[in-house]
Amino acid sequence: MADTNGIETCDYNTPKDPCAIVIFGATGDLAARKILPSLYALLCSGRLPDPSIIIGVSRSGLSHEEYRERTRQALVESNADMKCWEDFAPRLFYRSVDVNDVGTFTNLAGFIKDKESEFQTGGNRLFHLSVPPVAYEAIAQSLAHVGLAHEKDNWSRLVVEKPFGYDLESSRKLAAALKEGFKEKQIFRIDHYLAKETVQNMLMFRFANSIFEPVWNRQFIQSVHITAAESLGVEHRAGFYDHTGVLRDMFQNHMMQLLSLVAMEPPSIYEANRIRDEKAKIYRSLRPFPMDSLDENLVLGQYAAGMIKEKSVPSYVSEPGVSPNSTTPTFASMKAYIDNWRWQGVPFYITSGKRMSTKRTDIEVKFKEVPHSMFRNILGEHITANRLTLSIHPKEEVMLSFQAKTPGPGMCLRNVTMNFDYAMGHPLRLTAYEKVLLDVLMGDHTLFWRQDSVDLCWSYLTPMLKECECEEQAERLHLYKAGTDGPKKARGDW
Ligand SMILES: NC(=O)c1ccc[n+]([C@@H]2O[C@H](COP(=O)([O-])OP(=O)(O)OC[C@H]3O[C@@H](n4cnc5c(N)ncnc54)[C@H](OP(=O)(O)O)[C@@H]3O)[C@@H](O)[C@H]2O)c1
Incomplete structure (x- = not known):
């Protein structure tokens, strides 16, 4: 209709x-x-x-x-x-x-x-x-x-x-305590990111269109970049954040959900447990982090003093409530691999940080360059590859960038973008919290974490957290100026 x-x-x-x-x-x-x-x-x-x-x-x-x-x-x-x-x-x-x-x-x-x-x-x-x-x-x-x-x-x-525990052990302990009185079907673990319209749209985009799915794999995709950047600092949450850090605060929950939505297989029907089964399969396929070469796959940072919107802001360790010797990371970028047929060898760069230059949340899919440039005699060997951006914030939009000829007598290329503004013409929208509460009232689990996925994500992250939280943590931490895009080491395809 x-x-x-x-x-x-x-x-x-x-x-x-x-x-x-x-x-x-x-x-x-x-x-x-x-x-x-x-x-x-x-x-x-x-x-x-x-x-x-x-x-x-x-x-x-x-x-x-x-x-x-x-x-x-x-x-x-x-x-x-x-x-x-x-x-x-x-x-x-x-x-x-x-x-x-x-x-x-x-x-x-x-x-x-x-x-x-x-x-x-x-x-x-x-x-x-x-x-x-x-x-x-x-x-x-x-x-x-x-x-x-x-x-x-x-x-x-x-x-x-959230948080659903602090690591694998505490998450299992919490789950056992909740299940003393409540069955899994009675428990709704909120991740309000999942209720954002454009996050929900990702499944529609992937599985209600036939033109994207054939290229959604290692044959055509070079890398996937999932970013949630904030320009705010730790604000009033210092007491909580200084014991938590960015990996627990953002990666164990929101970032892993975004990853599974980009990478999962289509379930046979849109039904809560079928969708959550497919997500769990992705978490189960995550390649364990190589502890002997952690620094090649993980960049941790902490913000130093800098400027946001032309105003000076203090360093993380000078924020009220933060220990002056804190080595808590406020930025992390990790290179994750999914060991399955579809994604073998494709790096997923997952990045989140505080006090970055802008507030933005998006998923960028970088396609491979053309296999052979027939324009190499005039334009050189490399032609910018296509990109698809699923933007969640500040604008909810889908953008596809491709190459087109620049009008005029010469043979010049320009990168152009096709945009779909998600909200255009459709004012009736719920906030993420309204949506999750509505779903709980209806008993619909689709947008909520199931305990097996919580455990799988903690299993993936806990060894890395243990390694990072040892005495050498300070050596691993890259300071970045507030108002920038995080440590230089973690920019682009690092
Ligand atoms: N704030 C956010 O944006 C946010 C986002 C995501 C998740 N969360 C999670 O949501 C939860 C609440 O966060 P919040 O920021 O609202 O915390 P908060 O501002 O510190 O509020 C805590 C509430 O718990 C009550 N409380 C504390 N100890 C209690 C006790 N022993 N018995 C009964 N009530 C008690 C406090 O009221 P009284 O002092 O009157 O007892 C207060 O109403 C946390 O688990 C947090 O991790 C918060």
Whole structure:
């Protein structure tokens, strides 16, 4: 079906089951900036099941009214249109719970059940863990202990924010604790990158068009570059970041998801577990990092003082909350190989860093040069190869660059680009957090991490992390000036 602009349209599902949404960490940054504004936007657009209630949980001992006022302010700060506030506020409650005190969970269970019978939400429950990761295990176990994880004629779902562990061992320990009360099908591990429109579009682009797939392999592709660069520094997250670093913060989750979307095989049908099976196969095919030649495949960096948008910014080690001797990397670029038939020998350059020249996230597929240049007598041997760029930020677009003749009497080439602006003519869009919350409410796992993939990615990264976090880490770290494109060693095809 096509609309009047010739744009393909389709129906979308909205969740129907009434439910109670319980936010652990209700007074925190993520709740204020993302979770509450997203739930509010879903209500405003008629996508929040009716009736639904939202119960904010933390230790702060607020009254319902105090919490509503806090939420109202957070919505105003997020530029929400307040026209639905009168409908939203009466559904919002607050409950004081200390995750380390099981007794407070008994009170919480009683409160939830009272509100469920008052609002007729049918016993369906969504628990969103937006607390420090050390609290995840205790919450999951206590919820199970007071019977809130149990499903009979209702559903009970647990939403977990990254990080999913610190390394392979801690990730497995966390998974085991979550599974004491919740089955894998009840657990939703968020990677909001996956809910970005152009990231989702990648599967459509690859598998709903027949012209790209035949060249999507080692015969035609020279290299693939996956980049997530930020111009921001560590900001208010220093305490967390200095123990985490870029490899854990970005690579174990977002970058690995982008890699699998570019590299995976088409599943037989668009279904959550079939898609996640194909992703897991990619992670399983990653060539283990050669520890004896790590520096040939990995560049780590840390930002030094520099300029961003003509303003001086401090070095990483001078940021408030960062240890002055810190050797935490704020930049990494790795050369990864996938040992399978399609990708043998094709390097995937995966790069992410803070305080880089611009904020951009994209995937660039560099095709091979023409095998023989018939223009070599006038243009030389090398003709710039074709590139396909799937841009996620700042613009959501697809660009194909190719060679064309420069108009005029001479035989000159120019690099030209064909662009598709993803948003053009299509204003109806959800933010990434609205999309993930909508999917949890519908029980759709497609955009969420499955534990086997989490383990496979940690298995790949943990030996490298161990090697990098030894005493020689400082020698491996390349300082780069803030506002540049990272260490020189990691530019282009290194
Ligand atoms: N912020 C982001 O952009 C972002 C992005 C991706 C993932 N995440 C993840 O999301 C989670 C939350 O991040 P955040 O930035 O929102 O953290 P935050 O601002 O520090 O908020 C933490 C929340 O947890 C509550 N809390 C802490 N200890 C508690 C306890 N013992 N019992 C009950 N509640 C407790 C705090 O409230 P009280 O002090 O009132 O108890 C607060 O509401 C973290 O796991 C983080 O890694 C955050």
